[in-house]
Amino acid sequence: MRYTPFIETQFPLARLSAESYKERKANVGQTLTGLGKWWGRKPLILVRAALLGLLMPASDKPERDREIFYKILTMDEDGLWRRKTKALGASGIAQSLKPKEYAGRIEVKAGKAAWVSGEMTEQKEALEKLAFARLPYEEKLTYCCRPEEIEGPSAKAWDEINAHLGTQAHSLQELFAELSEKAFGHRARVGDCFCGGGSVPFEAARLGLEAYGSDLNPVAVLLTWGAINLIGGGKDVQEEVRKAQEAVWHKVDEQITAWGIEHDGQGNRADAYLYCVEARCPATGLWVPLAPSWVISEKYRVVAVLRRNDERQGYDIDIVTGASDAQMKAAQKGTVQKSALVDPEDPSRTYPIASLRGDRRGPNGETIYGLRLWEKEDLVPRPDDVFQERLYCVRWVTPEGERIYKAVTEADLERERKVLELLQERFAEWQEKGYIPSKKISEGAETSRLFRERGWTHWHHLFNPRQLLVHGLFCSQLEKYESTSIRSALLFGIGKLANWNSKLIQYGVGGSGTSFSQTFSNQALNTFFNYGSKGLKLLYESWFYNILEINEIIKSNTTILPQDAHNIAIYADLWITDPPYADAVNYHELADFFLAWYEKHLPKLFPDWYADSRAALAVRGADEDFKKSMVDIYSNLARHMSDDGLQLVMFTHQDAGVWADLGMILWAAGLQVTAAWTIGTETSSGLKEGNYVQGTVCMVLRKRLGERRAWLDELYPQVEDEVKRQLDSMKTIDDNLQPQFGDTDYQLAAYAAALRVLTGFSSIEDMDIRHELFRARKKNEESEFEKIIDRAVSIATNYRVPQGISPYTWRNLEAIERLYLSGLELERHGEARQGAYQELARGFGVAEYKFMLADSEANHARFRTPNEFKRMYLSATQNGNDRGTASFAASLLRQILFAIHEAARTENPKEGLNYLKAERPDYWTRREDIINLLEYLAAGRSLSSLVHWKHDAEAAGLLAGLVRNDYVGSR
């Protein structure tokens, strides 16, 4: 081993989490997302930090290492100041500093701050700098751009960096070249065989390293290729692309205008079309237009009103602008409610949509679809289909730019017929040439609903004739361009049009209630009864999507290709991967939506690539096949790295089990875990809105060299030592700096420590890990390996004494009592995920704990307060007599909680004291514990956010006082 990389010794989680979160929150402003949709892209700053952490050697001065690490990433004070793009201004400064610090320069009147006139610029800057320095890191970021948006450290910072690392760099590229030269003797090659949207190869290439990126899915590979060659291609490429986009746009516009399919002949042009599905009402036999709501615009009070028309055996649809309150209210209740058709003639009559479709169960319990499945040449429903489709409103834009919503006229229908005719004339040729999709939809977990809910069987069925005609027009222009860059850029445009203009688009979203969603507003293919379709003008942003300019032109050696990760044949010094592990994203199914538009263009653009999704080879699930597949892939990667090489495996932290499994897989693949860190990608403010706090776990791995065997009896003490060492070192950081780690970080670190010890051995006793991983086990049977990992967690959980509880008291407590108290800590830290409580219970080895939860909703978990427990679970026979509740009922803590409740209920702490003394024969021997627990509950709970604890905490405080004064002499 030539060096110990920084990331094996430390990784600054708090700042990195804040930076990752900032990047994620930039939405469309993120560097790579503009090119097109991919699910689960990793933040670039995380990749940059990981690369640096892997290449930068740790010294014997960890504090200095950390400072230098921050400097390189411009996450130090100087770097942040350079990244500052927004001024705090007088009011920001007044908030951050004390009045005496800005006295005479800023005046605050009636809550408003302003500069005293005549203030010198330098003085302003000095105050600004001081105020900025005082802000917490996360707040500083609100004034800053991202690290990637500036050129890197300042000249002064480079001097310090070079002095510490023994380098002579003046740019990030030079630094990474020098560091990799020192580490591997050449420019490091970074590989990612699950490259997805391309974060890893892009960031590696931008830092001047050699990059290899592959993914099973060609859509992902195209995105990665585009990231490097378009975003990293520099101004010239981007200007050429822009010109081509403009030329194509004008061509399409000309043709649409010539056909007259968007113009009404009176100077107005349509920019939005609203369509809905119709179905026959079983009671009246009338065709009922379907929509969950008939409000078209809340803001402009536009609604659709159904008017019965027996002649058409259905309803006319009027559009009312400036609707009355009554009309608005009536429109809110649509004709589809709770997945059932509501008969407009008698809203008490409802018919489940599934029964209208005719879905039924087959002999083996399978669902038999009731809808007719569409044939390839179907572009609209056939007259005898259960579901028809209908245009019900057109939004026109006048020459003055005013938007008007109108009912559908005969002329509109004529234009619709013309669109269909134009498409039909071209349909076969365009499918043949790949201007529009022709691909069949493969049925899968996500796509089967398209068959079931609409009868759609081919990808072009997800678009109406107008959308197909317009998108096809765009696509027909691609071949005019020779350059791969331009053609790929235009192809991304086609992908964007598809995502933003399909039948899977909801109209009426956004603040104004008049915007359109995208097809992939989540990781699913949702069908809607009514949807919005765009006229050309509204496609502008999709077509002229943002290719962000970055500071550097990428000139590194890169290899990007579609490839099954099992077959990697290239060597890399660093493999950084983010496998499709335990995430519910069906990449291969979702990406087919885009591939259907790309498939005939890709082979021409990239003759060496394949252009299908190879769904059968996709790694997914969590079963035996999946494990085997993962072991094979990572064994292969281990073979394709040098003995000095390193790997970093990233995945989203869900629960401990998931990643313990992954640890075993990597172990079986011949790798040794050397460190693991979790970077948060949501902040606590996200939690308040009810989001999950999600972290990305980064596991650092090396190749396991040689054969080492361990015996269980020597393994446990080693694991124990390693876990304690790890937790102590984290605690030191927490105590010295501002707290960096949360409860789950500690738990994770314990797993990592256990894995570090375990994965250093190739066999334990006589068990072979590979064999053990795949050995058929009985349900709930734990393997020896899992037992060791569980033991590590139990060491960690027990080792973490909540602040305010003495180690002595802690030692005297039962597991269930410790669990309750640690649960309060979780709550205090804002952790409300059910899973976190479950993990904690697992750590303490407590199977029955749910009875202690006051709220067991997934995102609102917390334990009951004394007042919420009242008399529950106070004696072993109450509320069931199982072991879990019995051990709680018998515990000192339970009686303390009841005593608090009594004290609060009667407003007399003496009552609580009497209760305790009567019920606890060991009152005198456990008096210290009682005081300690009461004081903890009084102080620890008195946080303003925990209002439900207020009364009980006060009572606990008073009771604690009584017990403290109740010494033997006072009896």
Ligand SMILES: C[S@@+](CC[C@H](N)C(=O)[O-])C[C@H]1O[C@@H](n2cnc3c(N)ncnc32)[C@H](O)[C@@H]1O
């Ligand atoms: C979590 S994503 C990676 C995201 C990526 N790190 C990024 O930042 O965009 C996992 C990827 O694994 C790919 N994948 C699934 N099975 C594969 C296989 N057998 N070989 C290669 N890639 C595969 C999926 O297509 C998906 O893009």
